[in-house]
Amino acid sequence: MVTYVIRRLIQLVIVLIGVTVITFVIMFAIPGDPAQQLAGKNATPERIATIRTQLGLDQPIYIQYYRFVGRLVRGDLGESYQLQKPVLQMIVENAPNTIQLAVAAVLIELLGIPLGIYSALRQFTFWDTALTTTALIIWGIPVFVLGVFMQWLFGLKLQEWTGYNVFPLTGAGDNVLGVIPASWSSLATLILPAVTLGLIEVAYISYMQRASMLEVIRADYIRTARAKGVSEGMVVRKHAFKNAVIPVMTIAGIDLGALMGGAILTETVFNRPGIGLMIYQAIGARDLPVVAGGVLFATLVYVFANLFVDLGYAWVDPRIRLEG
């Protein structure tokens, strides 16, 4: 197990190198010059050249990358071109809201498990068809469209109809212990973005859970259990569910990392100050250190989520052995 973890951590370094290289190449490939943006419209070519030199942008991409990595190993992610603030500080400030959002979205997406089981146990009935069709439709909705719809329905119209401002459309509240909403108003800012991000995954999880359950429910040991006269409830809870939920939990775990991507759009729509909004704004300003820092953070979350899922998998299912 220890060897396995060490091997995964070594792989992590390779992944991080790959991710930073790709981020650098993409940021260089997309149009726009940060020096020109910073210099303003009336800047002389000399001024733009000076800024380029100050930021090190006059160097070839590999030199810039080398410098970036050099700083990175010393724990320095550099400074934002635009805000002239350490990127690490920006990540520390913004991460709690994103972690909160991703965790809340994962908790919401777990609703897909009972829905999937319900669907599987009623295969080909009206409710099974209704649930799977709805899941497919929701799964196909882009997160920014769903986000605006949620804002309109629950943020705007609900207030018009009831007179109560239950769900704020934007922002984030104060937290305690870093990531726990400190008040109802703080929690209220989390609900709509988390439901938006989570709902699409509910659809996905329920679909996966249904498929997994259908496979398990037809297994020999289930038939044996039923033949022995075990009650249907017991068969489902004790035998089928435990086995059918393992692959789905894996997906949910990995989703914690994958939701970091969805967070960019969700945080932009809901104007929620987090890593996603930070990356979005930095891309607009061609602020490479911030984009690279944000992407690194997201990658770390993704890789560690994967690692914990793998470790958890071995723990839940002792048949799986993690080989070093």
Added chain:
Amino acid sequence: MKKPTRRWRGLLAVAAVLIVAALLLGACGAKESTGNGGTGDQGTPVAGGTYNYPLSANPVSIEPVNAQESEGMQVAHQVFQGLTKYVLNDKGEMEAVPDIAEKWESTDSQTWTFHLKKGVMFQAPVSREVKAQDFVDGWNYVTDPANESFVSYILAPVEGSDDGGYQVDTKKGLTGVKALDDYTLEVKLRYPFAEFPQTLGHTVAAAWPVDYAKEIGAKKFSQKPVGTGPYMVESWKNNQSVTLVKNPDYWDTSEGAGPYIDTINMPIITSSQTEWLEFQKGTLDYTTVPPGQVAAAENKPEVKSGQWTAKRWPTLALYYVGMNMKDPTLGQNAELRQAISQSTDAQNVINIVNEGVPLPATGYVPLGMPGYAEGQNPWAYDPEAAKSTIDDMGGAPTLEYWYNTDEGHQKIAEVLQAGWQNAGIDVKLSNFEWGTFLDKLSKGNKGGGSQLFRMGWIADYPSMDNFLYPLFQSDQARTGSYTFYSNPEVDKLLQEARSTMDAQQRYDLYLQAEKQILTDMPASPLYFYRDFRVTNNRVANYVHNPMGFTDMWTLWIPEQAAE
């Protein structure tokens, strides 16, 4: 497992019907009424309340050294004051009037003497009087290249500065600015410039306590800067919000000087869709609207009932079609350029692409500029005349039109292409990313120069000079308008205007220059931008001036009187 019972199905059906009915009611239920909206009750100002004004991006900076884009400058506009300020006069033009300066004089438009008001105070915690030396220190600071100001070019006319607004010799500093005594500031310019006071309402030239900023550190100062204005920065949470509060010790106690509203809450909302929804929810008092929703916003019942105002506010900005005068085909063929201008269908572009918001441009200098005159373009839209010119020429060569990669610019290019096609001018469209686009435009006729291209210009300060000189003066036209236009007669007129102290005579000279440039037609003016904004009439006296600023200290909330 049980199947869903009939009772449950029935309940679900009822719930579904209720939801659908509620949605329909929500869509149709808003009360219908008629009437035109205004910008709020114009009664007697009352103090108190909070004004909710969103910023569409995190400001780059909110203090004089680097406030440069609309968000940062809007914040700085409430906090800082300069020697002059811009007010909207009765003709709807932005005029520079004394602010911290009481008056100024110059005989040759090259050496200026500004007399400062006494009793102008910096906000707490500095709380000391502003002296002429503060301007000397501030201007020296922003023009020092070490301080990396990106807006110092506004001070480029001052002696000791280069064209980019940076000190030629940092040891000597900005030699042209001197405090003759505590309340007298002398400014020597590198060249005569009669519109110089018009430039000094820009934030970069504002008064700020350099000594205090150095004491607490530039970074700390940039987060919570101190000026002399009616509002103070309470907090700036990056990417979240800026909060301003009323300056309790505001030096200007004259009637109507304000401020009235206690707090200005500026949440940073990057999505215009979200901003528009927040406005409708009542949490904002001002909003832009997302693309494609101008008509829908204008038809909102709240607008018709006068609860909100939806308005197109003129701004000092121009969109034009440039023509490369170094191109062998276009540069030597005035008739072709005239025909292009006459077949440039601005109204169609405005209606099809811009939801009817901008105004067709009648010259280069936009509406709202002091001295503006309508109908300057002798080659205004006249497709028949254009067609007849092209026919007389025996047809036109195929031309290329360049734009920087952007969906909006592409749509505009397509509408323009159709208009030119109707006049018999075939135009091929090409697009490039911004950096490449500028680089290619600056090449002239060397290595594949441009022919026709799109370009825009936004005023740095309200002066005709700010449009005509940087865009069309011979030395500037290469990277100003990218047209490589050069006409000694125009250069002479612009120079003469800069040396003319009498405002009307000066405007006449600028207008003559504008007319001459338009006659030569190196660029066809397409439209003057207007900002479409919806505002809540809960707040009285809202004005969005042509520089895009709102003097928030003049706003008030009538409902505060009832509380």
